[in-house]
Amino acid sequence: MIAGILGGMGPAATAEFYAKLVARTAAERDQDHLRVAIWADPTVPDRVAAVLDGSTDPYPALLAGAEKLRDLGANLIAIPCHTAHFFLNRLAAESGVPFVDMIAETADYLAGRTGPVGLLGTRGTIAAGLYQRGVPGVEWTVPSETGQRNVDAAVAAVKRGDLAGGAEHFDRALADVDAPLSVLACTELPLVAGQAAGVLDPTDLLADAMIRRCGGKPVDARPSG
Incomplete structure (x- = not known):
């Protein structure tokens, strides 16, 4: 399995999510971690404006990113961006790759x-x-x-x-x-x-779900709350 991260929204959040995947995986050696492909495109148009007034359209860039991850062999994709989940079902259907729903x-x-x-x-x-x-x-x-x-x-x-x-x-x-x-x-x-x-x-929950579904084992650490 290859875990795909569709990111760049924003770059710091994407880096933090990958760090969570590493930190939340129960591992003794490099080989215990997930294989991960990251597509981080900070030029994706504003997701908030797309939802509020339709003045931007991020979907073509999001779909292109999902397709790049698919071509890299990603079997499952996570988006560490809440607003982008507005497009999640359409992305899964049109890219042909399942997504983890945060x-x-x-x-x-x-x-x-x-x-x-x-x-x-x-x-x-x-x-x-x-x-x-x-x-x-x-x-x-x-x-x-x-x-x-x-x-x-x-x-x-x-x-x-x-x-x-x-x-x-x-x-x-x-x-x-x-x-x-x-x-x-x-x-x-x-x-x-x-x-x-x-x-x-919720990105803690997203990371744990990605780890489980890609065959890894999450660290026994629950998020706050």
Whole structure:
């Protein structure tokens, strides 16, 4: 099996996801790790704008990336970008390669949970209802407009390499959501979350699912929450 990573959205989040695949694999030697092909294309048009107003169209670039991974021998693909999951089913159908669904993995993890759960993500992810529809039975709490602006600012800070500034905005955004557990529904946010309590990083779940489905063994470490 070859695990494919369709990334570049953004580059730091893609690098972090590959690091998770390595760290979360139970291994004693190099040969215990997955074979991985990474296609990281930071020129993919804005996914948030595509969802909000259709002013961009990232799909052709996403499909081209999935096809490149297929041609490299990838048997299974993960996208470490929440908003790009808007296109997931179409990508799987048209590329002919199965994808691991990060939102479905989160749904399995949160099954049966009661009480409010915060949702910190891009405006595109929230507007598309990816988690609200994809994770049924959860009482989702989204940030106020002020809180969402801090989410936006945290994401933008990571993309320009300002992790300290991103962390400040993230702390404000997390404080804005009144919930004992918050899902980090943007792959830039874990890069500035630090050791924040009460957060769930779905890319941990995505990595574990990829490891299992590619024949590896995940480390016995569950994400926060």
